[in-house]
Amino acid sequence: MNSTITSTQIIQASLRKRYAKERRFRFFGLLSILISFAFLIVLLFTIISKGLPAFQQTYIKLDVTIDETILGVTKDSEHNALYSASYNKVIKQTLTTMFPDASGRKQKRALKNLVSSSAAYDLRDAVVADPSLLGTTQSFWFLAKDDVDVFMKGKIDRSLPETERRIKDYQLSWIDALLAEDRLEKRFNTVLFTAGDSREPEQAGMKGAIMGSLYTMIITLLISFPIAVASAAYLEEFAPQNNRWVDIIEININNLAAVPSIVFGLLGLAVYINFFGVPRSTPLLGGLVLALMTLPTIIIASRAAIKAVPPSIKEAAVGLGASPVQTLFHHTLPLAMPGILTGTIIGMAQALGETAPLLMIGMVAFVAEVPQGFLDPATVMPVQVYLWSDSPERAFTERTSAAIMILLAFLVVMNLLAIMLRKKFERRW
């Protein structure tokens, strides 16, 4: 009898310990989730709080008298003469009439720098499109120069002594005068989505990088998806079992998934550029290199998905007289497709965020024009983030964060797509 009492006591004593252990484990689990969540919040908060202002841009309204004598052209001038007339001078003239108090080279230059250098090109395009504007006075909203924009967003403290400010007192007086006349306005920054890269922050946009990423991803998908699915299907369904070669191939595919991405860049440089002569800095080349990188990811995911298809379905198909290839295409692959697609999208998302291999093949470059096809020079979104973060102009800091937000938005959409596809096509047996 004694012994049973003691054993209950022992159990009860140990029970408390076990409960405590249980609680501790749950607590630590919860704690680690909270920690990673806190990191995520801090990351998102810093990026969003820095990047949000970039979605607005200051514009300046100027009443420009398009003076034919300054431009040296008339309504009947040839297209080329209209195109190459110096619209700069007209803008300068407009500003000097508005603020005649600017004296000395430094102030005159500062005055000219209230508006972005794109103003002259905007004016040119307007006049070339409609030469009857010559000789008239028109109101235009021009992009404000980055310094004015940074000031308008409250990032320059006007209480600082003048020597420590990028905007001097005379510039402040002009800005105040413009504000009083409602000639300064913050609008949604459409340039960020419609323009290619630029060294002037106010003219810089992500469209070039977005299109570059798009073209690159199309090539990556076209190359890696069919090859990866075919290899996975062969390895799972047709490759001889217990064959040393198959084992070696399998191990190598798994190793390949862990190879640092820059190695693929070097490989791309050696094989695609030096051997095949694919032109540098093009989406075609970038896509080929990134395809190498995504292949193992998709192969591994596809193999797992194919393996998960119940053998009973395949056996039933074979039993009804289907050939192995028919079984594969009619039954196994369709059923494995959600898993394959998820793996593909995750692999693509990885490729979308990659810069290291592109460094080797010339895609980390200043490309101002939006690429029009697979053979135009291009950059991709993460490269744009890197290039902007490295620029000295203050206004690029917020644009860097904005670019990160756009990139993250693409990644979130891709991952959502993966989840939706899985939910929609998933089957349980």
Place this chain on the structure above:
Amino acid sequence: MKHISLLVATGLTATTLASTSFAAGRDHIEIVGSSTVYPFATVVAETFGKKTQFKTPKIESTGSGGGLKLFCAGNGIDTPDITNSSRRIKASEVKKCASNGVTNITEVQVGFDGIAIANAKSGPAFVLSRKDLFLALAKQIPSGEADELIANPHQTWQDVNPSLPNIKIEVLGPPPTSGTRDAFAELALEGGCKSFDWIAQLKADSKVAKASGDKTLASTLKSQYKGVCHTVREDGAYIEAGENDNLIVQKLEKNPNALGVFGFSFLDQNSDKVKGAQIDGVEISFENIASGDYPVSRPLFFYVKNNHIGKVPGIAEFIAEFTSEEAWGDEGYLTEKGLIPLNEEKRAAMADSARTLKPLSLD
């Protein structure tokens, strides 16, 4: 699932397309080279693209050495047309170029770049000499006794020079892969290092040995000299802060006792956050760099492959844009981006030799 086989087919076609050779000819200029010239070259490229009907050139920032390597790889249309450099082309590189058939090169000096040694506005003002910098940052320094080197014992700036503030030596600068670091070592550290007679003698001896034909002695002496003058200490006083100069500025703001090493344009853009130190009694300013008084500054160049003119549209026009007063003049748009222009006379001469594509000569 018929579309899978379709996809396989498209994939294969794409690969075959990729492997067939690409039509020769290119409608945009390709530029590679120095990351210091990159911010200026890109602005010129952009203006050129907007102003003219040519395509905007594509510019890669590969570093001066990397750029010249690509540039010298041959005359093919797949090699770059122009390379930027933050130092002059070396004799060995000219030889390499020539061996690949690239013999017709034009050199254009575009201006200067100053390297700032700066700290936060809230920190103390630094009045440094190049010797101070050498004594504070070199791995080994002369012990004072004869020709002896000892590991750098200095912990605070006051140890280096009694007139400097008594704070720990902490310098944030670029890593060895950066051109700014090379220039800093060469201009600031070597400048201070040379002030020790026996070290300067090493270089002189090396030149004498080279002249007399003793190549091995010449190169040992030279590497000894470089080893002393260019090696930065690794005990934590010099902190490699990465290639991103914006990051260095941010770190300086947080730590008013630290100094940072970066290009003048970053100082110019962040003049409300950081201030430059005086070097050898000269303030870092636009005027002082342009006049050559500020000692830690270097010339910037680009090199043109003349064989490509006529094959790639717009090269001559691009050179004309770069060397126009509107771009590189005293009031040009490049000075707004922090380029320090050449003086007027030199600009005129340089523009002339650039437009007539004068072949490069190294002396």
